Amino acid sequence: MTAISKSFYAVIAGVGAGTGRSVALRFAQSYPVVLLARKPESYEAIVSEIRSRGGEALGVSADTADTASVASAFETIQKELPGRKVAAAVFNVGAGFAIKPFLEVTASDLDASLASNVGGLFNFAQATLPSLLEAVPTSPHPPSLIITGATASVRGSARFGTFAAGKFAVRALGQSLAREFGPQGVHVAHVIVDGVIDIPRTKGYNVNDGKEDGKISPDAIAESYWHLHTQPRSSFTQELDLRPYVEKF
Amino acid sequence: MTAISKSFYAVIAGVGAGTGRSVALRFAQSYPVVLLARKPESYEAIVSEIRSRGGEALGVSADTADTASVASAFETIQKELPGRKVAAAVFNVGAGFAIKPFLEVTASDLDASLASNVGGLFNFAQATLPSLLEAVPTSPHPPSLIITGATASVRGSARFGTFAAGKFAVRALGQSLAREFGPQGVHVAHVIVDGVIDIPRTKGYNVNDGKEDGKISPDAIAESYWHLHTQPRSSFTQELDLRPYVEKF
């Protein structure tokens, strides 16, 4: 294991048993990681796992859809990791997934999708970008804001309207941030995860005819996020897709 | 002038001196038109203009961002035009245009953009789609929901993040509706208006080096909307762009 940074940290919003956990473990090889989730049970096991591997981890309860909750979480982080700057911020929140005929969807379904997706990214980006900018001159890799997207980020399928609205909006905001903060040295990237992720919750899903590796490995996603983070500023990727070899697209 | 329909009407959300007015005048050649705007001063002159040309028009005050306000407006319409079905619904609302460095944007800027753009489309689509579906068997052209988009519907430019979030989300919802309601006979189309529209408010704008026709004629936009409405169901356009010949793209 390489030395863990003493000046920077990585923060991951939206951790659970899948991508968030894998990303946390991957970035914990180089940075202390802060895990944000609404409930402690989402991050406690990961914090333990990272510590047991010799890494540093801190779990903080926060609802990224709630501006005040995010502000409070970053106050806690400042107290726990005083003087540290954000080297990498990963926005991996994705609620609001309702598949319904449009005339059965309610305005609150739409609001929930918008609040958790683009509202969450907005709050998280406002909380992390000042520190990411401060990290530019000294961080080992360009400070990075990496955003998890989905098929619905680029395709509005029938009955996915409210979910796609939230995901398209996240992509819009991510693009805009890339164009504003890229020239200042912060790498903003958006990843289109196009397939079902292989996590405990999807164990029983019959995906891609049950073919081996037909679901996306969250560790592979984490490896691609780490690659994005380590790209030098002469060669930033703004967007990439990830999907199983057998996924139709 | 062709005869005005006695069984159907067109409804246009977001009228003022520009696209909304031109669309209203164009559709009023075939249908009674209902104009929705937050304030009577936005529709009164247009209602008069249409009537003076022998058309039928009704102005109703409504804030499309507000679910209850939209419901109330459509109750009014039902009373005024009993038994009529919607042949064409045009969503032309576009507020939330704030160009600011991201760290100066507030959560309420984002909310305003989302509420007026995708929230407005959501409310308007929920209010009109049941009637558009009913109109399918008998309407002279496929019942249509036409949505005004912008450059920011497909591009998240620096400092346009909150506006692009709203516009991307509108496009997502529009695509989803096209895929759900197209097979049921309702034509949902999204138009990317890529340029400055030639309206009183933009008179002084120096656009495209002041070249003649360097701003988009709202009457031309209306003609394209009418073309979309008259496409038979064997040949629907889901998306088109409109821009001045001298616009960079």
Add this chain to the structure above:
Amino acid sequence: MTAISKSFYAVIAGVGAGTGRSVALRFAQSYPVVLLARKPESYEAIVSEIRSRGGEALGVSADTADTASVASAFETIQKELPGRKVAAAVFNVGAGFAIKPFLEVTASDLDASLASNVGGLFNFAQATLPSLLEAVPTSPHPPSLIITGATASVRGSARFGTFAAGKFAVRALGQSLAREFGPQGVHVAHVIVDGVIDIPRTKGYNVNDGKEDGKISPDAIAESYWHLHTQPRSSFTQELDLRPYVEKF
């Protein structure tokens, strides 16, 4: 019928029983039309049909994939229609459609697709653009170059590689011409025809579960091309899609 222009003509490359014929009939309501096809049997019946309706039509044999053949065809046109300028040029050629596993495709399959698609557009555009430019100051509508595309213009499906290569290349060249000649007043538009066209050859195809209007009406395509041609220069469409209401997309 409106008067037929005495100063301009429309030229359509790629006519047969489908889109080309419908476009010819539609544009013949306003212009003399010149029909280009490799073999007289492809245009003779259409020429007769137009003349029987009181229009003017001229058929010329030409292989648009062959630079010399195109040059010779336009010499013939100059002799037959001396002093006339091109008001509308429609490129509707689409050969090279081979669906095969890639390892069974030959280099000559690829060459055939490239030659007929982008090679053909290249020759046709070089032959018509000088006259389209000359027509700018006086033509009733902005002189137009309209290009027929396909699903394969924006999607490289499995086993469609060589066809998609030709179609993507056509779209690339069309975009480039739009950006170069648009500011000079020539309207270059690309149309993505996404579905099976309803022509004699496709009579027996089971498309969209045999649903009524599940194939695209070539007359509807022609109407959209005419709409594109009549757009004023303040409001050009560069690209639109056309598909049956029941088509999956």
Add this chain to the structure above:
Amino acid sequence: MTAISKSFYAVIAGVGAGTGRSVALRFAQSYPVVLLARKPESYEAIVSEIRSRGGEALGVSADTADTASVASAFETIQKELPGRKVAAAVFNVGAGFAIKPFLEVTASDLDASLASNVGGLFNFAQATLPSLLEAVPTSPHPPSLIITGATASVRGSARFGTFAAGKFAVRALGQSLAREFGPQGVHVAHVIVDGVIDIPRTKGYNVNDGKEDGKISPDAIAESYWHLHTQPRSSFTQELDLRPYVEKF
């Protein structure tokens, strides 16, 4: 240095002082590399450099635009590296870059762009895919075909028509190959290099106002290619972009 594979090799078409050289050096850390270029002076120095670092390298003269030349090159490779399979094939050829007003471009400019770009990829893919498929069961990483694209792969700019035609066509073929061969275990990826690469030939270019790191490091490109190659089959990227932090997009 990790051990060099004895069963596989990497082959890079289009090597010179830039991306090709960096990719060769990167892949030579794990595989013997075969370098294809039209002239020995393009690969000789790189072959020496790899050997001096303890790697294995073979240079073969070939014009990828010429089917026979590619066939002959792979016969040579079979003789020199008997029984070895292709673990990674990188198509990095990019000629045909002519920026001219369309009416000054000739048919042979178009042919040159098509032949070198999509014709070259076609020949290279046909030569390597059988071996890539054979490598699937045993190769350390999913056998990969990685294709270098450019801004012109997704944008037809004014006066770039013939170049964009070639690049769009390459992207089309790459997408099609990804969809056909991905499910068979071969990873086909396309990389949009959006900016000027920092190589000897571009030393004097004033790019991005001369800002530091305003040109793309070819070593960074190579690192992203290596990342693509090492993605497991559950998580393939089909397309990513690379650009300097200060590049407008």
